[in-house]
Amino acid sequence: MIARVLSAELPSHVGERVRVAGWVHRGRELKSVTFVVVRDRSGLTQVVTSGPAPSEETVVEVTGLVTANPKAPGGVELTEPVLTVLGEAVVPPPFDLYRPTVPATLPTILDSAPVSLRHPLLRARFEISAASVAGFRSALDGLGATEIHTPKIVGSATESGANVFGIDYFGRKAFLAQSPQFFKQAMVGVFERVYEVGPVFRAEPHDTARHLAQYTSLDAEIGFIADHRDVMAVLREAIAGMLSSVAARSEAVALLKAELPEVPAEIPAIHFAEAQKLLGGKDEIDLAPADERWLSEWALREHGSDFLFVTGYPMAKRPFYTHPSPEDPNYSNSFDLLFRGLELVTGGQRLHRHADYLAALAQRGESPEAYQSYLAMFAHGMPPHGGFAIGLERWTARLLGVANIRQTTLFPRDLHRLTP
Amino acid sequence: MIARVLSAELPSHVGERVRVAGWVHRGRELKSVTFVVVRDRSGLTQVVTSGPAPSEETVVEVTGLVTANPKAPGGVELTEPVLTVLGEAVVPPPFDLYRPTVPATLPTILDSAPVSLRHPLLRARFEISAASVAGFRSALDGLGATEIHTPKIVGSATESGANVFGIDYFGRKAFLAQSPQFFKQAMVGVFERVYEVGPVFRAEPHDTARHLAQYTSLDAEIGFIADHRDVMAVLREAIAGMLSSVAARSEAVALLKAELPEVPAEIPAIHFAEAQKLLGGKDEIDLAPADERWLSEWALREHGSDFLFVTGYPMAKRPFYTHPSPEDPNYSNSFDLLFRGLELVTGGQRLHRHADYLAALAQRGESPEAYQSYLAMFAHGMPPHGGFAIGLERWTARLLGVANIRQTTLFPRDLHRLTP
Structure with a gap:
């Protein structure tokens, strides 16, 4: 199995097939394409795929081709992906983790700290x-x-x-x-x-x-x-x-x-x-x-x-x-x-x-x-x-x-x- | 007041008057001379003085002349000392702290840990x-x-x-x-x-x-x-x-x-x-x-x-x-x-x-x-x-x-x- 690469390291791997792993930070299904943003400890990776996106916070592993795209986070995205689920999210998070601010009250945050x-x-x-x-x-x-x-x-x-x-x-x-x-x-x-x-x-x-x-x-x-x-x-x-x-x-x-x-x-x-x-x-x-x-x-x-x-x-x-x-x-x-x-x-x-x-x-x-x-x-x-x-x-x-x-x-x- | 020097630093101060500070590790009163060994966090300093030595574990500050002496610990000793007591030891330690091995049982050691x-x-x-x-x-x-x-x-x-x-x-x-x-x-x-x-x-x-x-x-x-x-x-x-x-x-x-x-x-x-x-x-x-x-x-x-x-x-x-x-x-x-x-x-x-x-x-x-x-x-x-x-x-x-x-x-x- 090829070694895992962190999101932040992707820009130095353009043109290579790599493996990333993390949480589905956000899935967006458009008419002809699906964007799955994967979050790992170093940052975010945009994966370009098709069909339904896994539910948010599902843990996935993705192998794909690192492709330059100035509009993607970090200037690169993963294309031609093969996506494997490592850990299913069976309950949605108490609030959207992908929003730029935290749309939740302190008690909600503390009750669901993990x-x-x-x-x-x-x-x-x-x-x-x-x-x-x-x-x-x-x-x-x-x-x-x-x-x-x-x-x-x-x-x-x-x-x-x-x-x-x-x-x-x-x-x-x-x-x-x-x-x-x-x-x-x-x-x-x-x-x-x-x-x-x-x-x-x-x-x-x-x-x-x-x-x-x-x-x-x-x-x-x-x-x-x-x-x-x-x-x-x-x-x-x-x-x-x-x-x-x-x-x-x-x-x-x-x-x-x-x-x-x-x-x-x-x-x-x-x-x-x-x-x-x-x-x-x-x-x-x-x-x-x-x-x-x-x-x-x-x-x-x-x-x-x-x-x-x-x-x-x-x-x-x-x-x-x-x-x-x-x-x-x-x-x-x-x-x-x-x-x-x-x-x-x-x-x-x-x-x-x-x-x-x-x-x-x-x-x-x-x-x-x-x-x-x-x-x-x-x-x-x-x-x-x-x-x-x-x-x-x-x-x-x-x-x-x-x-x-x-x-x-x-x-x-x-x-x-x-x-x- | 001159800055404090640690025991371990003394060899690079030969010929200078310095200030050391620490605990009286051991005092030895001979006929014509008294050796006071001072312990600090870096090691030991031998102080050559006269008269009675302070009781062991007394905290002292000594200013003195750093003098080469191959027989002293570290190859140097302090001569012409002026010794000031910073903290008196009013009770002797439960065992001799200067001995190369520890002459005490575990309960004694633990009871008097400080x-x-x-x-x-x-x-x-x-x-x-x-x-x-x-x-x-x-x-x-x-x-x-x-x-x-x-x-x-x-x-x-x-x-x-x-x-x-x-x-x-x-x-x-x-x-x-x-x-x-x-x-x-x-x-x-x-x-x-x-x-x-x-x-x-x-x-x-x-x-x-x-x-x-x-x-x-x-x-x-x-x-x-x-x-x-x-x-x-x-x-x-x-x-x-x-x-x-x-x-x-x-x-x-x-x-x-x-x-x-x-x-x-x-x-x-x-x-x-x-x-x-x-x-x-x-x-x-x-x-x-x-x-x-x-x-x-x-x-x-x-x-x-x-x-x-x-x-x-x-x-x-x-x-x-x-x-x-x-x-x-x-x-x-x-x-x-x-x-x-x-x-x-x-x-x-x-x-x-x-x-x-x-x-x-x-x-x-x-x-x-x-x-x-x-x-x-x-x-x-x-x-x-x-x-x-x-x-x-x-x-x-x-x-x-x-x-x-x-x-x-x-x-x-x-x-x-x-x-x-």
Whole structure:
């Protein structure tokens, strides 16, 4: 059997008989001729045949003669075809996959994800997502970081008592990890610089456009930093790596009309207290979504940047392991990265001295017993360190300008959805 | 402040004052001189000083003069040092991290993982593990596959009713996914070729050296195959990619005295029925661990290969979605890959026609209702496809010749262990 050729490769095979394979993207029966457009992972092939076209989404294999035709997609088409059905479509798709836009509502798309994601526009989002992850890893690899894989089942719901999923673990109570925070800190003690790409779980009781019960977290943690600004510099490299990898997927970028942002060599940063002044003399301990939007617009106007670091969030709004600012202990060595109006990344410097952890827990009225396994590592010598976490689905949604995070999740899990 | 230099970079800085940072690996106070060996992510630096050495695992920063000394590790040492403590070690490590072998039992190592994994021998295993994953991805990327991220929370325990962890999902019953099987098949319908590196969960009630409650699965699924042999060819590329990436970590390989296997251009394969004959005319439906060992030795003897495919396992031992052999429907288009005496990978061709799924479920007396969301995709046209899953921890253990899979898991989860 002759080797399969991809649609995108056809222009270099004009005059040859080749074999293509894919899904019947569209069939059009005219009076004297039938056009069958076959979709494979690289693009579309027009097959010129006669008689009835197979129903859409049927999987076919076609051998035929590659013939130049300036009017056909890619400038070539297959003539004199022999068409074989490999996999029948016995039910029509929930909407026409060949239309240039997606004529379906989000629930319809999600309910029928295995077929609806075949629409080139929907599929392209997940090419961008995959490229982003590859770029993240490549940037961290380039900085000498080591990839780790940590437990998603944990013995105590330490980081935040609320919003955790409970598991029956061999008759004991356990929980799904909300983040690899403690493990990645521990691995700084081993590898200095680590990253993990993996699922994290939040029992989010809210049904919003930006929360999921499971999402993919791009986590990094870096040792031997001076302070949070070194972490911000690593994050800048990670984002630049993600965008450079995305840019290389030029077809998906063009299809989605994605406007890729520039990453400034140094992303502008504003201190939380300064941001409060800009926002009209506010005195809050966190930024409201409207504040994030306003600050993003300000950063674009003043600095021409789609990205803005807000640094020094009040300690009261940060977890107990956050390193306070040496200048004013009410503020922290932490940051958020805003991207086009939305908080995309949270990060900062962590405490690294055992005594500081004990003091921080005591100050919050928490018992060190609950954190025993976590605290132990700090008794063994830990360097100043910090890190961040990027939500993959949120990143892709913001980058592509889609409104709902479910649109950048293959099979979302939320308050109501457990299938497909 | 002068930029930090890594231990491994020192030989190119002889005569300069530099700054290094790391953990006090070992302190030795002699009569007239004190040697402090500092460990960083790249290796060791000997610091020549006087007076008491900081306690082991203290994190220090040292500025000093890089001085040639053929007797020192790497041929250089730091003299005229100024030493600053960055993070105190207030508790000694559970065993000496500087000894060339690990003087501790597995429970001690696991109980104190955040510090015991700092031992260069234990740390190196996870460099090999990270390199393996990078090589897997690189091989699959090279074959045009797309990386995916799928749900770890599923609505029904379909693939195997037993050994699943139950979750309280917003008041409903849900389960932790035992594999991304159904999702990766669905994504073949979208991307043709996909892979996922992620956690899978098995409520293994057995306390053995080769089972974990969570492990990292390297999953691939490939569309438009002729049969399972095309999947085996992809697996061969994946394994070769993993080994080539591991080989590049030459220091870790040398430290661990790892003997990396050759991957034959075509890995030898034996049909299950043929294997039964070789094993002395057995008539079983699966291979016992002793059979796997015997067959591996046979492959090494007969073919000079550390790898052996066993193909055509009886349908009775394979999941319902397995494609039967066209020659004899009692056997399947499936395979296991044995590596040095152990089953390392399971894979095969899957059914791809909707009617075949309905028939397979009916034959096993199972109702299609339980699989409704899974079956739906096959009604929309699916190509012949197949795939495999490699257990990362098992791979690394076998490659490095360590006996217990917990030794290649950062923070293992099993019947008894939920911390650290």
